[in-house]
Every structure is written in structure tokens, then in C-alpha cells.
Amino acid sequence: MLTLPNILTLSRIFTVPLLVGFLWWPHWAVGYAIAFALYCLMGITDYFDGYLARAQGTVSKLGVFLDPIADKIMVAAVILILAGKGVIADWHIIAALVILLREIAVSGLREFLGGIQVSVPVSRLAKWKTTLQLVSLGALILSGAVPEWGWVLLVGLVTLWGAAVLTAITGWDYIRVGLSHMDS
Numbered sequence: 001m002l003t004l005p006n007i008l009t010l011s012r013i014f015t016v017p018l019l020v021g022f023l024w025w026p027h028w029a030v031g032y033a034i035a036f037a038l039y040c041l042m043g044i045t046d047y048f049d050g051y052l053a054r055a056q057g058t059v060s061k062l063g064v065f066l067d068p069i070a071d072k073i074m075v076a077a078v079i080l081i082l083a084g085k086g087v088i089a090d091w092h093i094i095a096a097l098v099i100l101l102r103e104i105a106v107s108g109l110r111e112f113l114g115g116i117q118v119s120v121p122v123s124r125l126a127k128w129k130t131t132l133q134l135v136s137l138g139a140l141i142l143s144g145a146v147p148e149w150g151w152v153l154l155v156g157l158v159t160l161w162g163a164a165v166l167t168a169i170t171g172w173d174y175i176r177v178g179l180s181h182m183d184s
Helices: 005-022 029-056 059-086 092-115 124-147 150-179
Strands: none
Touching: 005 029, 005 059, 005 092, 029 059, 059 092, 059 124, 092 150, 124 150
16 A cells, blocks of 8 residues: 555665665765765654654554664664764774664564564653664764764764663563563
8 A cells, every 4th residue: 555654664765775875985075965864854754654644544554564664774774884984983883783683683573473463562762762873873974974073973973872772771671571472
């Protein structure tokens, strides 16, 4: 069912290669500026796809399935390209790994729990985690566009660690709930 919210979600998925393309050259400030604008546009569509689906009463199984996938694809692609290009480096790779590993584990857990018809709602803390994650990655992208503004990189790295801490906490919450539904 191709409703406007689902089209917005699909647009995020199909835009990821373009975003990665602009981030490919680490010292191309214009590319990073375009990537930042694209990333912000993707974030706006993420907000509006859910808002419109709820407001229009067009929440669909396709949308429920695709939205978290679109988010994870975007986040994973940005983390990997920024790590590969050295924007996320040294000890900060640990924070990025925590985020990526949690996303994989929670996706698998949700799939398992869905098979036994157990729903795990998104917590308020998980929404904060997502917000910090998106702010962090946006700041890290922007830091490539304005490298003379060192504070932007600092904001990106600090919020990356904040997101990693919340990621670990919310990941443990999901795993704890999931384990309570598993056989011994």
C-alpha cells in the first residue's frame, strides 16, 4: 500500500546511497554540507511519515515494518562511513559499535518476539536515545562541512557517547523483556 507516509519512508531508504556518496570524500566540505542538508531532510521525513500515518489513519503493516528498517539503515550507513573516513575514530569507535550492536540485537529480538506475538513498545528512554543518536550523527556530518568549528565535532562526539549509554540501557531493557518470554 503506497500511501504518502510509506513513500516518505521508502524515500529515506533510497536516499541512503546518495547520502553515503556525499560523505565519501572526507575533505570535501561542500559534499558534507549537502550530506548534512540531506540528512536533515531524511530526519524530517522520518517525523512526517509517522505523523501523517497517524493523522490520516493510514498506519499500515508495510509502514510499521519499513520505518524502523529505514532508520537503522540510515544510522548504520552514516556510522560506518564516518568511521571509515576517520570522523569517528579512536575510542569513539566503541560508542559507535555499542549503537550498531544494539540495533542488530534488538531487531533480532523484535523478530523473535513478533513470532510469538509479543509486542515491545518503544520506551520514552529509547526515544531519547534515538534523538541523541540523530543529533550526534548530524553534528558529526556537519563537522565535515565546517571543520573550523571544532565545537561541532565535540558536540557530535559527546552526544555519540550519550546515545551509546542510552543505547546500552534500552538494549538491556529489551533483552530483559525478551528473555522473560523465552523457554529455558
